[in-house]
Amino acid sequence: MNDTLLLIGHGSRHRAGNEEIEQLAKNWRQRHPEWRIEVCFIELAEVLMEEGLDRAAAITPSGARVVVLPFILNAAGHVKMDIPQAVEAARLRHPATEFVCAPHLGLGRDIFAIVERRLDHLQRELAVPDPRTTGIVLLGRGSSDAGANGEMARLARWVFEAREHDLVDIAFTGITHPRLETVVQRQARLGMTQILIQPVYLFTGVLIERIGEQVERLRSAYPQLSFALGSYFGFDEEIFALLDARALAAASGEQLLDCDGCGFRRAVEAAHAHHHHPVHAAAPACGAGCDHP
Secondary structure: OOOEEEEEEOOOOOHHHHHHHHHHHHHHHHHOOOOEEEEEEOOOOOOEHHHHHHHHHHHOOOOOEEEEEEOOOOOOHHHHHHHHHHHHHHHHHOOOOEEEEOOOOOOOHHHHHHHHHHHHHHHHHOOOOOHHHEEEEEEEOOOOOHHHHHHHHHHHHHHHHHOOOOOEEEEEOOOOOOOHHHHHHHHHHOOOOEEEEEEOOOOOOHHHHHHHHHHHHHHHHOOOOEEEEOOOOOOOHHHHHHHHHHHHHHHOOOOOEOOOOOHHHHHHHHHHHHHOOOOOOOOOOOOOOOOOO
């Protein structure tokens, strides 16, 4: 592959979370020593997008491209607005370099496979209880973008149809509802005696620590319930496979997103100009959750 791959992570106030993404990039390079792989972050880290795009352009030979890979699970404002805007600015700074964007990771079947394996592990941790009295909570970050939250709902539906659990719910750590405490209260009222909580997160960070604290409080508040808390996805094999697929598809010209003329962004910018508030829930986007209709 002659293109330069730029992995863009979210960034965290928790330094360990940023270091884990950098370690993942290092591991990915070891798998493909012939690939040029760079990493940067949207916020809360040392190498942000402007610097990362400039670095990628500087090492990209003539005739090759910079392929931007959003290392993000949900297509919310960062994927639909911040990354495309940064890429547009980079095109102006580096007119001789071609920049293209691949889709974000998404919550597709690759991530579903990770969730299924994690839930199997959590059930074994609780000595394989009856699934009819064992609730599942998939816990996401939360967004003001209804489409991003809808990806979580779809994932939960896949889990429900694949397993025998009576209750499979979603909860969010912020921005939107319901929150974890509310969902646990509901499941307890509906007769669950065990609850599996699986965070839908890539790496550690402040919110992962907060989830651990929340679950400890829930154990104290509901001593009659057994809780099993899963970990973030980290270095699961499916993550590397998904990155490989995104990179190879980009190299062959498939699944590339045009960052110009995005309907989502036009709607948001127009609403901001007239009303000065975001309209993420109402703005159009394509079915794949990318940055153009």
